[in-house]
Every structure is written in structure tokens, then in C-alpha cells.
Amino acid sequence: MIMETVSGLSELRKRAAEQFESQGYPTTRNEEWRFTNIAPIVKAQFPVAAPVVAGPSLKDALEADPELIEAHLGRYASTADNPFVALNTAQFEDGAFVQVPANTVLPEPIDIEFKALQGRTTHPRTLIVVGPNSQVQIIERYSGAGKYFTNAVTEIVVGENSIVEHIKLNEESREAFHVATIQARLGRNANFKQHNVTLGGALVRNDINAVLSTGSEGTVNGFYFANGKQHIDNHTAIDHAEAYAASHELYKGILDGHSTAVFNGKIYVRKDAQKTDAKQTNKNLVLSENASINTKPELQILADDVRCTHGATVGQLDQEALFYLQARGINKDEARNLLIYAFARDVIERMGVERIRQYLEKALFEVLTHKSFAESA
Amino acid sequence: MAKSPILEIKDLHAKAGDKEILRGINLTIYPGEVHAIMGPNGSGKSTLSQVIAGRDLYEATKGEIIYEGEDLLELDPEERAQKGIFLAFQYPVEIPGVSNLYFLKAALNAIRKQKGEPEVDAMEFFNLVRQKMSIMEMDESLLNRAVNTGFSGGEKKRNEIFQMAVLEPRLALLDETDSGLDIDALKVVSSGVNALRSPDRAILVITHYQRLLNHIVPDFVHVLAEGRIVKSGGKELALALEESGYAGLEEFAEIAR
Numbered sequence: 001m002i003m004e005t006v007s008g009l010s011e012l013r014k015r016a017a018e019q020f021e022s023q024g025y026p027t028t029r030n031e032e033w034r035f036t037n038i039a040p041i042v043k044a045q046f047p048v049a050a051p052v053v054a055g056p057s058l059k060d061a062l063e064a065d066p067e068l069i070e071a072h073l074g075r076y077a078s079t080a081d082n083p084f085v086a087l088n089t090a091q092f093e094d095g096a097f098v099q100v101p102a103n104t105v106l107p108e109p110i111d112i113e114f115k116a117l118q119g120r121t122t123h124p125r126t127l128i129v130v131g132p133n134s135q136v137q138i139i140e141r142y143s144g145a146g147k148y149f150t151n152a153v154t155e156i157v158v159g160e161n162s163i164v165e166h167i168k169l170n171e172e173s174r175e176a177f178h179v180a181t182i183q184a185r186l187g188r189n190a191n192f193k194q195h196n197v198t199l200g201g202a203l204v205r206n207d208i209n210a211v212l213s214t215g216s217e218g219t220v221n222g223f224y225f226a227n228g229k230q231h232i233d234n235h236t237a238i239d240h241a242e243a244y245a246a247s248h249e250l251y252k253g254i255l256d257g258h259s260t261a262v263f264n265g266k267i268y269v270r271k272d273a274q275k276t277d278a279k280q281t282n283k284n285l286v287l288s289e290n291a292s293i294n295t296k297p298e299l300q301i302l303a304d305d306v307r308c309t310h311g312a313t314v315g316q317l318d319q320e321a322l323f324y325l326q327a328r329g330i331n332k333d334e335a336r337n338l339l340i341y342a343f344a345r346d347v348i349e350r351m352g353v354e355r356i357r358q359y360l361e362k363a364l365f366e367v368l369t370h371k372s373f374a375e376s377a
Numbered sequence: 378m379a380k381s382p383i384l385e386i387k388d389l390h391a392k393a394g395d396k397e398i399l400r401g402i403n404l405t406i407y408p409g410e411v412h413a414i415m416g417p418n419g420s421g422k423s424t425l426s427q428v429i430a431g432r433d434l435y436e437a438t439k440g441e442i443i444y445e446g447e448d449l450l451e452l453d454p455e456e457r458a459q460k461g462i463f464l465a466f467q468y469p470v471e472i473p474g475v476s477n478l479y480f481l482k483a484a485l486n487a488i489r490k491q492k493g494e495p496e497v498d499a500m501e502f503f504n505l506v507r508q509k510m511s512i513m514e515m516d517e518s519l520l521n522r523a524v525n526t527g528f529s530g531g532e533k534k535r536n537e538i539f540q541m542a543v544l545e546p547r548l549a550l551l552d553e554t555d556s557g558l559d560i561d562a563l564k565v566v567s568s569g570v571n572a573l574r575s576p577d578r579a580i581l582v583i584t585h586y587q588r589l590l591n592h593i594v595p596d597f598v599h600v601l602a603e604g605r606i607v608k609s610g611g612k613e614l615a616l617a618l619e620e621s622g623y624a625g626l627e628e629f630a631e632i633a634r
Contacts, residue, residue: 318472320470323433323454323470325480327430327431327457328480328484329455329544334483335455342474342523345474
């Protein structure tokens with residue numbers, strides 16, 4: 001273990017281990033995990049290994065400047081509320097570290113890639129610290145082959161008046177378990193966009209949490225496409241801790257085959273967070289009779305001068321639209337794909353990195369034309 | 378040489394669920410002809426156009442539809458469209474996320490493919506689209522908007538006829554294209570349709586009102602009541618109907634029964 005030389009950090013890890021011991025793995029009796037049974041993860045008991053990371057390594061950064069890491073790591077993602085965060089904090093061996101100094105605009109996005117190891121548990125740990133008045137785009141990608149468990153935690157600090165866009169791509173194998181928490185802290189007048197895309201994984205749980213300071217703007221968008229027996233659970237929590245902050249949330253999902261999905265969107269508006277403007281939308285397109293989604297907004301509003309809206313829809317493919325396309329000569333399969341694609345495009349187009357948009361459009365097209373319908377037929 | 382019909386409908390019966398809507402339609406249309414079908418609400422006008430286009434909400438239980446010598450009921454809706462049948466929808470469907478331009482190009486290429494022609498060249502397509510848009514007095518910005526999404530009622534109907542102009546069908550079915558249009562839009566839509574009249578194309582106009590037929594003058598008028606054609610005649614029939622209304626039709630329906 002590499003961290004033992006850093007006393008503060010080893011203390012943190014020790015406490016996290018204790019917290020995990022006392023909490024244990026969550027069960028479906030826990031409201032937060034009601035629709036997601038993680039028993040298969042516990043049962044698999046894959047031994048822990050260091051993650052394979054392509055990008056700026058956390059381990060290297062920790063060796064070079066332990067005080068810098070220690071000043072931030074573990075200070076945002078709570079080990080008390082989420083046992084998987086505690087487990088990651090106690091056991092992580094590597095991950096990624098991105099630091100953007102003050103007054104710096106990075107012209108190119110930073111890529112971080114985690115390639116999973118078959119038959120292993122990895123705890124990728126990512127820390128992103130962006131100073132004031134800076135700008136950066138970061139792409140975090142997870143992939144692998146076969147059976148394994150990825151338990152990732154990403155902490156993002158967005159400095160005052162900074163602009164950060166973070167894209168997470170889950171392209172794990174169809175047999176993989178993937179649990180991840182992204183915890184963001186926004187400084188005053190900061191602008192943070194998070195796009196959470198899930199295409200892979202047998203059992204997936206994402207917790208996307210953001211705490212907003214005065215005048216900041218947080219966008220959390222997501223797209224999930226599940227088929228076969230995939231289970232994809234997205235929990236989001238937007239904490240309007242201070243006044244004059246805005247949050248926008250759009251999660252869109254497509255469910256085919258025997259897949260199941262969960263969307264739970266929490267919005268907290270604290271007592272002093274006047275003039276909060278929060279909007280949350282979850283839309284689901286269910287293509288198969290055997291697929292299902294549980295969607296739930298949870299709003300807790302303690303301030304009185306705020307605007308909060310939320311809405312959720314679950315629908316099938318529009319038969320009228322399908323016929324309209326067919327009546328213009330477009331083949332039924334193609335028409336169906338076009339409608340599905342149009343549904344998803346809305347959320348993909350909101351991403352600010354063109355090569356990712358193109359990549360996802362292509363990936364989606366491939367999923368549509370090759371896999372999903374054969375599986376659901 | 379005698380021309381062969383584009384469309385022959387013989388004793389067509391169709392139902393939606395358990396409800397029989399068409400009860401023995403007979404209609405023959407030759408190239409170059411414009412036919413109008415009139416009738417009160419619920420007489421089966423729109424059902425007829427939907428059955429010809431292939432909507433699966435309706436099931437043809439008896440009779441046949443022969444299109445250019447081929448059994449139409451055996452074909453999928455897209456095959457019908459590829460072979461030159463065009464339905465201008467009474468209620469054009471909004472499709473968010475699919476641009477009008479992309480949609481139209483996909484439709485045109487599907488038809489060209491069926492004809493064994495290569496995909497349309499980008500420049501050629503653009504010129505074609507611009508030309509047809511100016512005929513329909515449509516704003517070019519509509520091209521980049523999602524299909525019918527946020528269009529006004531008039532814009533949707535113009536968009537239908539615009540699509541028809543680009544796709545150049547052999548048989549056009551206009552399902553209450555006049556409903557909800559103001560005078561200006563009615564003129565534009567009508568002149569768009571008239572511009573498509575040609576010796577090798579047939580048009581079937583379905584309408585509740587005689588007014589449209591002042592602009593698109595039909596060769597034949599048929600009156601539909603309770604799922605049957607109860608009277609056929611020339612364009613003067615439409616005028617006679619305008620005066621007497623549909624009130625006397627039940628009588629016809631009785632006789633036809």
C-alpha cells in the first residue's frame with residue numbers, strides 16, 4: 001500500500017474502513033437502495049487490484065505532492081452515507097488527478113480511461129481540483145471485458161467563477177458490476193456541467209451529487225440505454241446550499257429487453273437558498289413489455305422564494321410517428337431507429353465535446369442496428 | 378390504347394377493432410384523374426385513405442385494392458410509399474429530434490432506391506427543395522426544424538404538400554388537407570396541388586367541404602355515407618351537395634343497403 005507514508009490520508013482511510021465495517025453492504029431495506037439489489041456484487045467477492053489508468057495518475061501525484069492531495073481527497077464525498085464510497089476510500093490504490101491552476105483555460109479536453117481487470121475489484125479514485133477563473137473539460141471513461149467490479153469515486157472541486165464540464169462514459173462489459181459516485185462542489189458563480197452516460201454494465205449504480213454555492217449553475221444530464229437484463233440505477237442529488245444558484249437536470253433513458261432502471265432525483269433547497277431556480281426532468285422510452293423503470297423526484301425545499309419544477313415521463317414509441325415515417329417510404333426498422341435516435345440525440349447534443357458527441361451517435365447507431373432488437377425480439 | 382387504372386378498389390370492407398367502418402367500397406381511378414370523396418363526419422373518408430396507405434389500426438376484412446395491377450393489401454406502408462402512394466395527413470405528426478431536411482432526404486432516397494436510382498446528390502436535393510419551398514411560400518428555416526414540431530396548423534399542411542411536391546407520387550391522397558386553413562393558405566396549398574396535376578398522376582381529394590373543390594377542380598365526385606359510396610358524378614355534384622347538405626344521404630345509404 002502506497003498511502004501509509006501520508007499520515008492524514010492513512011487516518012482518513014482507516015476511518016473509512018471502520019465506517020464500511022459498521023455500515024456493511026447496503027440492502028434493499030435501505031431506502032436509498034430499495035430498487036437495486038447489490039447481492040451479486042457481494043457474492044462475487046472479486047479480489048482487489050490496482051486500477052489500470054490511462055491519464056494523469058493519482059498515485060504519481062500522491063508521491064509527488066501528498067499535501068496537495070490530502071488537502072482535498074475525501075473531503076467532499078461522504079464515507080458516512082454511502083458504504084461504497086467508504087470502501088473506495090479505504091481501499092483505493094490508484095486513480096486520476098487533475099489540477100487546473102487559477103486563471104487557466106485548457107484548450108483541449110483531458111481524457112481519463114479506466115480499463116477493468118477481469119475477475120478483479122478495482123476502486124478507481126479521481127480527484128479534480130480547478131482553481132478560480134479557469135476552464136476545463138474532462139472525459140472519464142470506464143470499460144473492460146468479462147466479469148469484474150468497478151467501484152469508482154470522483155471528487156470535483158470547481159473554483160469560484162470557473163467553468164467545468166465533466167463527461168462520464170460507462171462502457172463496461174455486459175457482465176460487469178459498476179458502482180460510482182461523483183461528488184462536485186461548486187464555488188461562487190461557478191458553472192459545472194456533468195453528463196453521465198451509461199451504455200454498459202450488468203448492474204450499475206451511479207450517485208451524482210453536487211453542492212451549489214451562491215450564483216453558481218449546475219447542470220446534471222444523463223443518458224442510459226439498457227437492454228438484455230441490464231439494471232441501471234441513477235441517483236442524483238442537487239444541494240442548493242446558497243442563494244441565487246440554478247440547476248438544470250435532464251435524464252433520458254431507453255429500456256429494451258428485460259432491463260430495469262431507476263431514476264431518483266433529489267433537490268435540496270436550504271433555508272437561505274433564496275431565488276433558487278431548479279429544474280429536473282426524467283424521460284423514459286420503454287421499447288419492450290418486459291422492461292421497467294422506477295422514477296422518483298424528491299424535493300426538499302426550506303426556502304420560500306424559489307422556483308423548482310420537476311417532471312417524469314415513461315412512454316412507448318409513438319406509433320403515429322412510426323406510421324408517418326413509414327408512409328413516406330422509410331422502412332419500419334429504420335423508422336424505429338430514427339425515433340429512438342431522435343429521443344437520445346437531445347441529451348447527447350448538449351455535450352460540449354464534439355468528438356464525444358460523434359462517438360456516441362455512432363455507438364448508439366451501432367447498438368440500434370445490431371444488438372438491441374435482436375435481443376428483444 | 379386504353380389506359381389501365383392506377384387504383385381499383387373492389388368491394389372493400391374494413392374495420393377498426395370490432396367496428397366495421399368501410400362496407401363495400403368500389404372505386405376506380407385512372408391516371409390523370411382527380412377524384413373527390415365527400416361525406417359527413419364518420420362516413421369513413423379518412424379510414425379509406427388510411428387503409429390505402431396501410432395503417433395497421435384498420436383491418437381489411439373483404440374485397441381488394443389493386444394498385445397498378447398489384448395487390449396493395451399485401452404490402453407494408455413503406456412499400457406502398459416507395460411505389461408512389463402519398464398520403465397527405467389530416468393531422469401531420471410532430472417528430473421532435475428529426476429534422477425536416479433529414480426526413481425528406483430519407484424519404485426521397487427510399488423512393489429512389491425502389492426505382493433503382495442512386496441516392497440524391499446533395500446539391501441536386503438542395504435545389505429541388507428550394508424550388509418546391511418557394512412554390513409553397515414556405516420559409517427555408519423550416520427545413521432545419523424538427524418535422525412539424527411547433528409548426529402552426531397551416532405550416533403543417535403546407536409541409537405535407539411540399540413533401541408531396543418533392544416526392545412526386547403516382548397517387549396522392551389528400552386527407553382533409555383544407556381543414557383548418559385560412560384563405561391564403563388554402564390558395565397556396567391548392568395551387569401546390571394543382572401544379573402536380575399531370576397525365577400520369579392521380580389525385581384523390583378527401584374533404585368535408587365543397588370549398589376546396591373550387592380551387593382543386595375534380596373530374597369526379599363521390600359521396601361517402603356509412604362506409605359506402607352512395608352517389609358519384611361530376612364536379613357539379615359537389616355544388617348540389619353544398620346546397621342540399623348531407624341531410625338527404627341517409628336515404629341513399631338505405632337504398633345502397
